[in-house]
Amino acid sequence: xxxxxxxxxxxxxxxxxxxxxxxxxxxxxxxxxxxxxxxxxxxxxxxxxxxxxxxxxxxxxxxxxxxxxxxxxxxxxxxxxxxxxxxxxxxxxxxxxxxxxxxxxxxxxxxxxxxxxxxxxxxxxxxxxxxxxxxxxxxxxxxxxxxxxxxxxxxxxxxxxxxxxxxxxxxxxxxxxxxxxxxxxxxxxxxxxxxxxxxxxxxxxxxxxxxxxxxxxxxxxxxxxxxxxxxxxxxxxxxxxxxxxxxxxxxxxxxxxxxxxxxxxxxxxxxxxxxxxxxxxxxxxxxxxxxxxxxxxxxxxxxxxxxxxxxxxxxxxxxxxxxxxxxxxxxxxxxxxxxxxxxxxxxxxxxxxxxxxxxxxxxxxxxxxxxxxxxxxxxxxxxxxxxxxxxxxxxxxxxxxxxxxxxxxxxxxxxxxxxxxxxxxxxxxxxxxxxxxxxxxxxxxxxxxxxxxxxxxxxxxxxxxxxxxxxxxxxxxxxxxxxxxxxxxxxxxxxxxxxxxxxxxxxxxxxxxxxxxxxxxxxxxxxxxxxxxxxxxxxxxxxxxxxxxxxxxxxxxxxxxxxxxxxxxxxxxxxxxxx
Ligand SMILES: [Zn+2]
Numbered sequence: 001x002x003x004x005x006x007x008x009x010x011x012x013x014x015x016x017x018x019x020x021x022x023x024x025x026x027x028x029x030x031x032x033x034x035x036x037x038x039x040x041x042x043x044x045x046x047x048x049x050x051x052x053x054x055x056x057x058x059x060x061x062x063x064x065x066x067x068x069x070x071x072x073x074x075x076x077x078x079x080x081x082x083x084x085x086x087x088x089x090x091x092x093x094x095x096x097x098x099x100x101x102x103x104x105x106x107x108x109x110x111x112x113x114x115x116x117x118x119x120x121x122x123x124x125x126x127x128x129x130x131x132x133x134x135x136x137x138x139x140x141x142x143x144x145x146x147x148x149x150x151x152x153x154x155x156x157x158x159x160x161x162x163x164x165x166x167x168x169x170x171x172x173x174x175x176x177x178x179x180x181x182x183x184x185x186x187x188x189x190x191x192x193x194x195x196x197x198x199x200x201x202x203x204x205x206x207x208x209x210x211x212x213x214x215x216x217x218x219x220x221x222x223x224x225x226x227x228x229x230x231x232x233x234x235x236x237x238x239x240x241x242x243x244x245x246x247x248x249x250x251x252x253x254x255x256x257x258x259x260x261x262x263x264x265x266x267x268x269x270x271x272x273x274x275x276x277x278x279x280x281x282x283x284x285x286x287x288x289x290x291x292x293x294x295x296x297x298x299x300x301x302x303x304x305x306x307x308x309x310x311x312x313x314x315x316x317x318x319x320x321x322x323x324x325x326x327x328x329x330x331x332x333x334x335x336x337x338x339x340x341x342x343x344x345x346x347x348x349x350x351x352x353x354x355x356x357x358x359x360x361x362x363x364x365x366x367x368x369x370x371x372x373x374x375x376x377x378x379x380x381x382x383x384x385x386x387x388x389x390x391x392x393x394x395x396x397x398x399x400x401x402x403x404x405x406x407x408x409x410x411x412x413x414x415x416x417x418x419x420x421x422x423x424x425x426x427x428x429x430x431x432x433x434x435x436x437x438x439x440x441x442x443x444x445x446x447x448x449x450x451x452x453x454x455x456x457x458x459x460x461x462x463x464x465x466x467x468x469x470x471x472x473x474x475x476x477x478x479x480x481x482x483x484x485x486x487x488x489x490x491x492x493x494x495x496x497x498x499x500x501x502x503x504x505x506x507x508x509x510x511x512x513x514x515x516x517x518x519x520x521x522x523x524x525x526x527x528x529x530x531x532x533x534x535x536x537x538x539x540x541x542x543x544x545x546x547x548x549x550x551x552x553x554x555x556x557x558x559x560x561x562x563x564x565x566x567x568x569x570x571x572x573x574x575x576x577x578x579x
Contacts, residue, residue: 045089105264117250169225264293283319333387
């Protein structure tokens with residue numbers, strides 16, 4: 001495979017500059033005196049011309065055009081067909097898009113790439129309707145796997161079945177007699193395993209329940225196949241760790257899946273040292289046809305691993321502009337669904353529980369200082385209002401000691417904010433990196449967790465935008481579906497796919513379509529220090545774009561989710577084309 005972009009930016013600029021200088025010199029030498037010196041030099045032919053399209057450039061100087069041209073992996077021209085065709089040469093590929101829609105390549109500003117790869121590799125049990133359905137799905141995906149290999153799955157929820165008791169292992173054991181099977185419940189708090197898995201783990205009727213865990217048993221006291229909370233470790237400890245080859249295969253599959261959904265890049269919200277190494281390998285071998293903005297997974301305490309990666313310094317646009325390693329990911333608190341998000345006041349449905357800070361505020365400040373001193377960006381997960389305040393406090397204290405003008409520190413999620421903290425993002429220059437699809441996934445139950453009085457500060461996009469910040473959008477895949485148009489739809493409607501609730505949930509917080517488009521293109525680019533390289537279809541930037549079968553800027557809101565990706569282009573090359 002060819003490298004996406006053969007010429008780094010500085011080289012391209014040098015060539016262009018040289019051509020312009022040469023052309024000016026020639027025109028002075030041979031043209032009549034009245035010839036304007038600013039006449040366009042006859043540029044080299046372009047590689048690709050797109051015509052007959054409705055192209056949203058996300059560039060305010062020319063917001064909508066009908067044609068674009070690509071040279072050397074970068075946008076060479078935007079405008080009309082006549083202007084584009086003037087750049088045509090013998091080798092130029094010309095594509096008439098038949099009126100289809102083009103937008104700059106969508107970038108998911110918060111996803112988990114290896115996590116998506118893992119999710120794609122295991123059996124998807126979300127929505128399964130019975131234990132028989134679970135067994136059938138496992139058999140369908142893994143029949144023929146060699147004996148002894150572990151089989152994993154995730155997503156079952158017995159509360160959705162006709163029989164809501166925990167399942168028993170006998171059918172699963174009978175269907176897969178030669179492989180150990182481990183199937184994680186939808187919430188991650190229980191596993192369902194077969195006889196072979198229990199045998200390998202040495203589990204018998206005599207095995208005692210560990211503290212904080214439960215082995216579900218039948219009437220005779222035998223383990224029935226389900227292990228809850230801390231009991232899960234009794235089986236998990238014998239599951240072999242993934243090999244590097246397996247991790248790499250999953251990463252490659254995740255990138256392909258993202259491209260399929262129209263993404264040309266992603267911000268990986270916490271990559272391990274091994275995954276970073278795999279990204280570098282994919283970059284070196286020209287297999288990374290994607291803009292990967294990888295955040296280093298910083299852990300919960302100071303670590304030699306983090307220091308090792310920081311010591312390499314911030315690195316941008318590696319391997320032909322396919323990999324950036326210049327940011328660190330931390331966690332301030334947990335998540336709302338499990339009441340782990342840290343709140344200033346207790347949960348409305350759990351009066352003694354304020355959630356928890358998972359990192360010591362002193363650690364958040366220490367890493368903030370380290371990042372400011374070394375030129376790294378710091379992106380901290382914070383969901384509850386107390387988690388967000390603790391993070392803003394840590395950032396503020398660190399910035400007071402080490403003032404850096406253009407740090408672009410981010411809070412990932414920024415979901416529940418105390419009103420007093422909303423203006424602090426703009427004041428401190430902190431970017432709220434939010435996932436619009438979380439709002440439409442959580443709205444059914446978040447009111448009972450928070451009480452009505454806190455909801456005006458929840459998913460408060462408009463309140464934040466009004467202070468002057470930008471909001472890079474994402475999905476948090478594989479927590480939510482990869483399809484970026486789900487977050488686009490949520491952003492403009494605050495409604496689910498069935499247009500619930502009528503009028504939208506706290507509709508005063510919606511984004512306009514123009515803002516929602518920016519939240520998937522130029523704002524993620526800004527949040528990754530890439531706005532001069534990507535995020536809009538502007539001459540000189542990478543030719544990353546997505547072709548859609550309908551116009552998401554004009555179709556009724558109810559039709560947005562029916563949009564299909566026709567093709568995805570990175571550096572002027574198709575990385576996905578619908579059949
Ligand atoms: Zn995440």
